[in-house]
């Protein structure tokens with residue numbers, strides 16, 4: 112009993128430590144005064160203000176574009192990759208290489224990608240960020256789809272072939288619907304990661320089109336306006352929502 | 368076998384998985400509308416052979432012909448063959464109706480035709496009210512029927528069934544034997560079904576192939592396999608067998624099997640059937656129900672009979688018959704099954720010494736396998 116009380120106390124502290132700053136940010140976004148030190152009453156003023164901030168909204172749009180584009184491509188290729196790994200390769204070394212982009216330090220990946228784009232003389236733009244995000248997002252999607260595939264009963268595909276559906280049709284009618292929860296969970300995860308990714312985006316972004324994290328970072332240096340709090344709260348809510356949905360679809364065990 | 372017409376011909380098929388020979392020069396013919404069993408212990412290559420018929424495995428050598436045409440290059444989705452999987456493999460995200468309709472839709476049939484045939488199939492398996500259910504909400508027996516309907520509805524030339532009854536409980540399994548047989552009669556499609564249960568094979572099959580280590584040991588009707596096994600393996604796999612091993616001899620114009628302690632007479636017909644010659648190593652197989660017992664005091668003629676003396680170790684009452692375990696003087700255990708009407712439990716008790724005998728022509732002679 113005593114050790115349980117202890118444990119409860121301990122985990123409360125951890126939660127407070129983890130979430131107090133975020134909670135503070137949310138509260139501040141509704142603070143009319145805009146100052147962290149003085150409460151000016153509850154208001155949606157900064158949210159209204161945010162709607163006037165062209166640069167911030169543009170950056171948000173850029174982030175959404177990058178996240179959507181990289182997610183769509185990663186969903187398709189990550190799924191195919193997972194199937195290849197599960198069905199054909201089954202090779203530990205190959206596995207390790209595929210999942211490397213997930214654990215490689217962002218800064219290393221960022222430098223590598225930048226050198227690569229410079230080498231092939233590709234001008235930096237939203238496209239280069241998107242491509243860079245695809246690199247690690249494919250790994251995330253593949254990892255999650257793969258857990259789902261390991262539960263998949265291969266005789267279902269054989270039954271479909273046997274009943275007269277050629278392989279491609281079998282994939283779309285049988286395999287894909289059954290691993291779809293994994294694909295969706297993987298895509299949502301990829302989307303959230305891409306949405307707030309900073310280091311790699313910073314290195315591979317063109318000068319005129321910053322993503323949201325990049326813009327906020329540059330704003331911080333010249334002083335943040337309180338409408339950033341509002342934006343952060345919106346992004347946070349969106350991310351939390353997506354992750355909740357992803358968890359509902361399952362297949363994300365071991366990632367959160 | 369009136370009007371038997373060849374449908375499938377398997378010629379010298381060999382299939383290796385690494386060092387394992389899953390099919391070792393298999394040759395078989397299966398007839399149109401025939402109920403054919405592949406019978407053998409687990410791991411003997413039954414599923415592999417079935418999967419080669421379905422097109423999921425390719426023979427390393429040899430060929431498989433259907434209606435005289437080589438199937439080797441025909442992909443699974445183009446073969447007029449359907450399979451019922453051991454795990455049933457029902458599509459979990461589709462209703463019973465859509466599962467059954469799946470194969471028909473692949474053929475591009477008009478919706479009305481699909482609907483008519485699916486409803487017929489549901490009728491045939493007696494589950495028309497379950498059309499909207501998902502497979503997850505079906506009992507084992509219902510799943511089995513749906514899997515069957517899904518394969519049959521395509522009206523294939525051959526239906527392959529991999530241990531179709533193995534997942535059911537015993538009572539349902541026995542019921543489904545009759546049901547499968549009825550269905551097969553009704554649809555007239557050739558069934559090739561895999562089982563490790565000899566009783567199942569004997570009660571359902573028109574003919575069966577007994578397999579061992581990737582080889583076909585014998586092909587025949589249940590009666591042939593039981594009464595005229597080609598080798599000791601088949602004799603022991605099909606039904607119970609009392610086995611005496613020895614050397615075949617011909618003395619005083621009579622065939623005998625010298626078993627060391629004793630010699631048993633063997634009918635000339637059996638010697639002829641087995642193709643064995645004088646001096647061959649052979650085994651005499653006696654089915655338990657062919658054995659008769661008598662008290663040793665009984666002085667009735669034992670002409671035309673082989674007999675041994677032994678002591679009753681166990682008596683088990685089975686309702687219609689008694690099963691006896693008898694130990695002979697040479698320490699051999701014999702099994703006898705005596706019809707209840709012929710058995711008096713007051714005359715025979717555990718521990719009694721009795722004489723057990725069988726008619727000479729009921730001894731089955733088989734070559735002694737090199738095991």
Ligand SMILES: Nc1ncnc2c1ncn2[C@@H]1O[C@H](COP(=O)(O)OP(=O)(O)O)[C@@H](O)[C@H]1O
Nearest residue numbers: 384387389407408409410411412413414415416
């Ligand atoms: N895909 C495979 N890879 C390797 N070995 C296999 C494969 N399929 C079957 N085998 C082996 O071939 C032999 C026959 O298997 P199988 O046809 O499944 O036997 P049965 O159905 O009679 O139990 C077994 O030894 C099995 O382990």
Ligand SMILES: [Mg+2]
Nearest residue numbers: 410413414415
């Ligand atoms: Mg098997």
